[in-house]
Amino acid sequence: MKDWKNWFSSDDWLPVxxxxxxxAVAGILTWLWMRMLERARMRVRAWKGTRIQAIRFQKMVLLSEERIVSLLTSVLGAARLAGCLVLLVLWAIVTLNFFPATQQLEEQALDYVTEPLASVAxxxxxxxxxLMFIVFAVVAGxxxxxxxxxxxxxxxLGTVRFRGFHxxxxxxxxxxxxxxxVVFVVIIIFPYLPAASSGAFKGISVFLGVLVSLGSSSAVGNIVSGVVLxxxxxxxVDDYVRIAQTEGRVIERSLLLTRVQTPQNEIVTIPNAQILSGQMVNYSGMAAGDGVILHMPLSxxxxxxxxxxxxxxxxxxxRTPELEQTPAPYVMHVGLDNTVARYELNAYTRKPLRLPYIYSDLRFKVQAVFAEAGVDLTSPVFYPRPSQLDIQDRRPSA
Known part of the structure; x- marks a missing residue:
């Protein structure tokens, strides 16, 4: 009993x-922290459909409202756990300082916590x-x-004009x-990025560069061709052209490819490199002058x-309404065969987008005019007379 009195009369009970x-303070702070985060979680759920809405790209939903609420709730849960751990560690460090026997241990524990934080800071x-240089470079860019x-x-818009620049x-x-x-800004800020001089960062950069150089050779060729074109x-766009075996209206032109809509309503995609290396006829460009000449052969x-x-x-x-009378149409004699003479009718039009339909209408009109004149459009067919050797070859064998 005397020892208890001596203990209470001494200062040994003060650290306890x-x-x-x-x-108690740590418990109160933990309760306040949990209470605050719980209210924040309820507030986030209440904001669903009002302040928190789905993130969309055009008609595609990137993040739904439920997904956003779930992510924010997970973040608040992680913050709650982290706050509890921080308060527990602080309480342990402070408690170790109260007892003379554990003060050295408290100093070591405090160093373990403060040194990484100080290093990061x-x-x-x-x-x-x-970072300020990177921000300045991005803003300037x-x-x-x-x-x-x-x-x-x-x-x-035509407000500013330069001679020779369309x-x-x-x-x-x-x-x-x-x-x-953009490339210039990236080159400038690249050395100032975190860990830009590390070997791992350089290895990843070289690897990505090799992948891009090997996998984009055709794409780069099409881009260069698109720039040249x-x-x-x-x-x-909207010109009527013939590219290789494809004929139709240009509906899209980009640095990589060109899309042509044929009279059969087919969309043909043609790489720009193929256009630059091949032949192309622009009928709309011809229509800007005297017009496009239609060629219709006839035997x-x-x-x-x-x-x-x-x-x-x-x-x-x-009689064909979409053909021009000025310049005047003309007929050329282009060949003499054994049984027929070959002619070519040439006429002008300034409606290149209607070329297939004008050809069709012109053929109908030719049939009608020749039928009214009583001229037969059929041509005699010449079959060569078989030689005596061919006749002998056709005799059945004995």
Missing amino acids: LYALLAL MGIVHYIPK RVLLKGVYFFFHQIE PDWAGPTYQLAKTLV TYMRPYQ LGYQVPFEKIEPLLIEAVR
């Missing part, structure tokens, strides 16, 4: 009291100048891009300038005189 007080402080966009947009070049030129500015201006027997054929073909052109 301080530890209990620290535990010093790293952030030392990185602030580099965005300002430069806005200025470049405004300049080329004015050219596209307005339809403004869009592609802006895309090229934008790419150059853009400044050559061989065709525009007739020698019993029909040429003096009668030419007026009939010219009359067929006159």
Whole structure:
């Protein structure tokens, strides 16, 4: 009994009291932290459908409302656990300092906690100048891009004009300038990125560069061809063209490919490299002058005189409403065969998008005009007379 009185009269019970007080404070802070996060969780659930809405890209839902609420709830749960652990560690460190026997242990534990935090904090402080340079470079790049966009947009609208620079070049030129500015900014800020000088970062950069160089050779070729075609201006959207074996209206043109809609309503995709290396005919470009010349071949027997054929073909052109009378149509004598003479009717039109239908209408008119004139369009067919050797070869063997 005397020992208990001596213990209570001494200061040995004060560390225990301080530890209990620290535990009570830690418990109160933990309760407040849990209460605050629980209210935040309820607030997040209440915001569903009002402040929290689905993230969409056009008609595609990237993150639904339920998914966003679930992610925020998970973040709050992780914050609750982290806060409890931090308060527990702080209580343990403070409690160890109350007892003389564990003060050295408290100092070691405090070093284990503060040294990593101090190292991270010093790293952030030392990185602030580099971060400021990166922010300045990005902001300067965005300002430069806005200025470049405004300049080329004015050219596209016709407000600003330069001799030899067509307005339809403004869009592609802006895309090229934008790419150059972005690449330039990336090159500038690359050395200032975290761990940019590490071997792992350099190895990943080299690996990605090799993949891009090996896998995009054809794509790069099409892009270069698209740039060349853009400044050559061989065709525009809505032009009627013939590319290789494809004939139709250009409905899309980009740096990689060109899409052509045929008269059969087929969409044909043609790489720009194939267009640049092949042959192309732009009928719409011809229509800007005298017009596109339609060529219609015709074969007739020698019993029909040429003096009668030419007026009939010219009359067929006159009856075709989408063919021009000026310049005047003409007929050419293009060949003499054994049984037929070959002619070619040439007529002008300024409606290249209607070429297949004009050809069809012209053929109908030719049939009608020749039927009214009583001229037979059928041509005699010449079969060569078999030789005596062929007759002998056809005799059955004995």
